Amino acid sequence: METMNSTVPVTFVRNSLAVAASSALFLVACSTDATPTAFPEISSENDLVLPLDAFDLNPLQRSIVDRADFKMADECLRGFGLRMPSSKNTTPVNYPKNADYAGWLEPRHLQKYGYQGPPGMRDEAWAAQDGRRAFTIPADIDAAYTGLAAKVVNKKRVPDGGCANEAEHVLNAGAPSPTGSGPAKPREHKRMLGLMDAAADAAFKDPRWAQADARWSDCMREKGYSYSAPYAAENDRRWQANLDAVTQRHPVTQLEIRTATADEQCRKETRFFGARLAIYTDAQNTVIATNKDKVLRLQVLMKTRYANARKILGLPPAA
Template structure:
């Protein structure tokens, strides 16, 4: 059995902004301010795993991480929202991007039945030692959440906060997708592609073309054809020159700002909890926070 612990984690010019101005494009969006960055999440996750390993070690069933793999190129958190292909080197790799392992912003680890007992606190005692209520998992979260008790109340509250952010981001995405600016941008992009000899009604259709949008065999890189490279290269050029990215960013910016205005208290709470966990993780790494089991 393998367990993954982590937080799920999650546009400004008008469509008339054409030309090569989308090069070096700013992918930031308003909701970013309420979440941790990928690098910050890795700090919290590293400490979360260290705490779990330390806790299970005291019961003789130390948790071990899965073998690490090389980290591949890291796409921006908002790349999917904005339809951003600028980092995929499509002229070489097509839509798949460079052939490297996916970036995973949480630690995975195999778990035995004995470790589950300790992790989840399924018994009051294990090997003669008292197990914390809720096991090592709940105790670890309590350590990371120190200073936010009044905000959290319980582990269930933390889970709800994580789900809240995900749902709010999804709501904003749904609003942006229906924005007339996005629909217009898709049409202008489609016209540009037709001029280059490619007929797709919207950008997602090119990426999902069944000629290349298929899953490769496990462990085997997907073969990239000349046709895919030609299509993807024209696609990126059309996104750059038609203001496609700018239109999507304007729509997502406005939809996220509406979501923030309507849910500011919930988002402020989520932001505070995230910052508390990051601060406690840094304190632990600096030796200023001592865990007791």
Template sequence: MASDDGGTRTIRDRFVPLAAAACLLSLAACAAEPEPPLDPGLRLDQRPLVLPLDAYHASPEEEAVVLRARTELFRGCMARLGFTAPTGAPATGIDRNHERYLLEDERLARTRGYHPSEASRAGPQRAPDPGYLAAANGTGRPGAAVPPGGCEAEAHDRLIPVPAAEAMRRVTDLKGWSWERSLSDSRVTGVFAAWSSCMARLGHDYPTPRAANNDVAFRTDRPTPREIATAVADVRCKRQTDVVRTWAAVEAAYQQQAIARHLDELREGKKAITSLVAASRAIARQR
């Protein structure tokens, strides 16, 4: 869940509450269910972290292939309209679950507190030419030759079929559901309570890691000494109370539950994604 003011100054609590969506997904009957057992065979101490539902989405490497193909289609469309679009830097080192359980790296806590990394900050940019924008996304006053929605929409529609787009969205929704469910699981609330006690001993009063992460006092241009001190204590207390490993194990259990209930649908979706990746590779070879 992003900060309420839509800012990007603190590490974002990235997953939108899905209490209503859980019912629509037929995963929670809006009534109490037994907490799923943990799988002791899961390896959740490795980085990048891989969760069960990730197997039914495009891998980070596959996502990079799709992004490159989509960029090539976009550039071709823009060239047809008389514009030169940038190639874009290739995506590398993608970790889709980075900071899924909020801040956990003490080195980063010491340098940026809860603020995003410098690489993710949007620096000042020169405003694009209005004609370029109209061609790119169909806004403003696009010419007659501009496709509906601009070249961005054309590239997306040419490359990504509806089944693949729906499959990836479905996995994202289910991961949002599993994250929300984990928050109310007794095993997670238990380590949150232990974490809160640890923080109190260090002079910081927060009931959960989310409360520290989303403290409005930390929405400043640069991290303050208080924010740095809080973030460092946060990471140390997470480590002492085993928050991240417990939270990941619990969420993984809910994801396995989701997979068991939607296995056929997820398998069909994965086939659509595999076809998308193959088409993307073919586009990349042609250019």
């Protein structure tokens, strides 16, 4: 066998919906049959649909909200004689939102980059879930933008929470708090991430998770590789050899590429992607049912932010 079993722990980083596909996935997820044929075949990123997506914005809508947020924060900073960084990227995030939940490897371009994926991929994966890309706040605008460290900047009082909060107030105008306690507060739309995390915790405890790992492991063993689960293959210590301390990237070996290629093939052969999506579908449906009012208020908040963003940018109302 080419590889040894690895048990390195890892924290896996975390669209308009097709109703028919969602319904089919829901029915599959409710099945008690955990054999591969019980799960759908996932053939493209368009199949990576989960229930909470229906209450969230799609990548283009998120991009419009991010642009409006940037614009309002910039207008606030102008009052202090400052500007937002021109490098801020507000284009739509193309990384599939649910790829990591499904263990979908295609965005990594395994043949070229191995498991680590192309440069910047991890940041894009997080942005796909969070709805916006992280950016470095320049030192000269930090106090006025965040509302921290200084209460007065350039002889002008900084609003509570800084210009970041000022932008949030405009985007949230007219929307309820997901908690039902009054108007939406800054960044309360991020409570969607909390619901996704709660579902992820439940999914990991689902017995079908371990069963999917075991089927994958058996397939890999037949191909000459010994790993207990996909995370063990992805985090084999050998892939970390010669890690660059600055970029946190490593040279990709042919062994890693062969392993990753076999890994992806086994995920397809065992319907690993379909199993993971079925597990997450059940978990998210439970979270939605348990938090029905909160989820519905979150949906209103998301739609309101999008409608307000279009006004801020001078765009016509959405059809």
